[in-house]
Amino acid sequence: MLSQSVENFVKAVYSLQKSDEWVGTSRLANALGQRPASVTNMAQKLAKSEDGLLIYQAYKGVKLTETGTSVALEVIRHHRLIELYLSKQLGVPWDKVHDEAEKLEHVISEDLEDRMAAALEDPTIDPHGAPIPTKDGHVAPRPSVPLASVEPGHVVEVVEVNDHDAQLLRYLGELDLYPGNRFSVLGRESFGQSISIERDGKPTSLGEEAVPHIFVTVIGEIEKKKDPE
Amino acid sequence: MLSQSVENFVKAVYSLQKSDEWVGTSRLANALGQRPASVTNMAQKLAKSEDGLLIYQAYKGVKLTETGTSVALEVIRHHRLIELYLSKQLGVPWDKVHDEAEKLEHVISEDLEDRMAAALEDPTIDPHGAPIPTKDGHVAPRPSVPLASVEPGHVVEVVEVNDHDAQLLRYLGELDLYPGNRFSVLGRESFGQSISIERDGKPTSLGEEAVPHIFVTVIGEIEKKKDPE
DNA sequence: TAAATTGTTTAGCCAAGACTAAATATTGCA
DNA sequence: TGCAATATTTAGTCTTGGCTAAACAATTTA
Structure with a gap:
């Protein structure tokens, strides 16, 4: 053991x-x-x-080594399954699941892992958008780019966010920037890494603390719908 | 900590x-x-x-001390809540929940404890019939007597069984002797602690390994219903 | 290319929590 | 009551997994 x-x-x-x-x-x-x-x-x-x-x-x-890699993947599978289980089945907020999973990942049995996976219908991504490795150690690659690399004028979809910083997650939660959600990149601020975005009609400035921890896919160009002046 | x-x-x-x-x-x-x-x-x-x-x-x-007692009760509350949660929400068989809970009890947060309790609608007994202490450290006493002390000729209800021995639990499970279920005490075997019982019309001899770990309440006398010869 | 800086390793220390073997206290019984 | 049996404690050891301070290697820079 x-x-x-x-x-x-x-x-x-x-x-x-x-x-x-x-x-x-x-x-x-x-x-x-x-x-x-x-x-x-x-x-x-x-x-x-x-x-x-x-x-x-x-x-x-x-x-x-190979062995080491599969041990790591097993632990990570535990971690991400637990995060998702806590989030979906017990309503634990997404900024809390990481710390909880950090402790639980080392003590659940394989049987319990299987039961949680079954209860969630063999999920493939965790609440932060990270892929859940399969039991046989495969990780589905999810194409994404750092938000910082996206040129203004594009609509993007959140693929994954870093799960380590609870404060960051609460901040992103307030902005409704969960994996799967979309927003527009309007432009860069003059200084630092801040980015101005628009989500759901509401423009915001995304703090430079947050930007490096967000990964997205580009969906397309911004379309100017109404307000055609 | x-x-x-x-x-x-x-x-x-x-x-x-x-x-x-x-x-x-x-x-x-x-x-x-x-x-x-x-x-x-x-x-x-x-x-x-x-x-x-x-x-x-x-x-x-x-x-x-007082402090020590409430720490103990907190851990026991964790343990029994986890046992019940695993059993009811994830279908873990009752002979496995103890070992699993033994590890989990030390790592769940108070928040998670609360969420599990809520999901189970504030339960008061665990899968082995043991009372779940309340958050403020109260244990509802459950009157019961050792099965070995029951005179033949009585109908009894299982109140609680010892949760430590998985093999014993599997054995009791086969006989359907779960807390809440009833059976008749027919008599004592000539040697040892074995007892002959009848559950659901089926007579069995209850091994002497098992008897000391079963606690019951006496419901009443055996009534000879049919077969009036 | 040599010196200064930075990163890594070695050596030694510590606390937690278990163990064994030997010493000591308690208890039970003649 | 005193001795034998039993239970408990003391003393010393070990492993795990962390730390600091000092030595050493590698890298950067003047």
Whole structure:
């Protein structure tokens, strides 16, 4: 049985390891809220273990093996299923589900996982728009681009938002910017990353704190319907 | 934040502490699946701590304070709510809910507890017939007697069964001996604690493993309905 | 290309929570 | 009442998983 620390470690490696680069100890330490020395320790321990979850090279960092990857995906599946279950079946607000899932993901049985998935009819995305890995470790890729990269004048649909920051989620919730919803990108503010948008007829300025955590697909150009002056 | 070890410790003390006697380290060790020395350690640590969960006297044992009692009741409320939730909302069989709840009870938030309770419409007993403590720490007493103490010739109703032994629960499930169900006590077997019973017209011998874990109320005398020979 | 900066590892420490073995207290019984 | 049996505590050890401070490697920059 893997400890919660190990599960969290592997999960962190997975989510930092875009492509198949090495993941450095500092980035991991940052993601885990720990000190780099602690990460080095754990990395060395896991690399030496028979579990074969990852490989470690001094001063390079860490890379998941096949085994490690599927462990990570299992934990992430737990996490996202739990988030969705809490949200849909128990009405937990979307800014709270992450923290709750963070604890529950390590203690539910496979059987319980299956039952939750069945109750939700084998869902594929979680409340923040992130894909739920399948039991056999497949992740459906969801095309999206950072909101910051969208040129003004386009209508976009929210694909996914970062689930880590509860305050951000409450803010987005107030603006009704849930995955699946659409809004128009009107323009960039003069300074910083802020963007002015229009959702449901209401124009707003989207704070620069929020922009980097929103991923969208471009639906099309803005159409000027009425007000043809 | 109390650790899981501490929560389990306090819970164990609570459930062994009928009346207000001291609870000895051996009994605790036995209940916790640990060695007596480990229990002494923990008892001394907790007694010295500022949390004030319990008092400890060398060679006597341990006794919960008010605070300790309400912590225990909180954990037990979690446990039993979770058991019932899993059973009713997710169809987890009653011999599995205990182990699952044992892990979940330490990680759910108060908010989640409230939501589960609401979804179940503020239930008062769990799948094994045990009372669910209220949020303010009240336990509705449920009058019952050990099945072993019932004289043959009576109809009884199952009030509560011990939830610790999954095998026992499967056995009782096969016999349909769920809390709320009734059966007749026909007689005692010549040796051991076995009892012959009749449930739903079907006579059975109830193994001596099972008898001490069943608690009932006496409903009345057996009436010979048909077969008046 | 050498020095300064930055990032990583090593070494040693700590707390929690379990264990065993040995010492000590309590209890039960002759 | 005193000794044997039983229960409890003490003392010391181990593992896990974190930390800090100091040493060391790699990278950046003058």
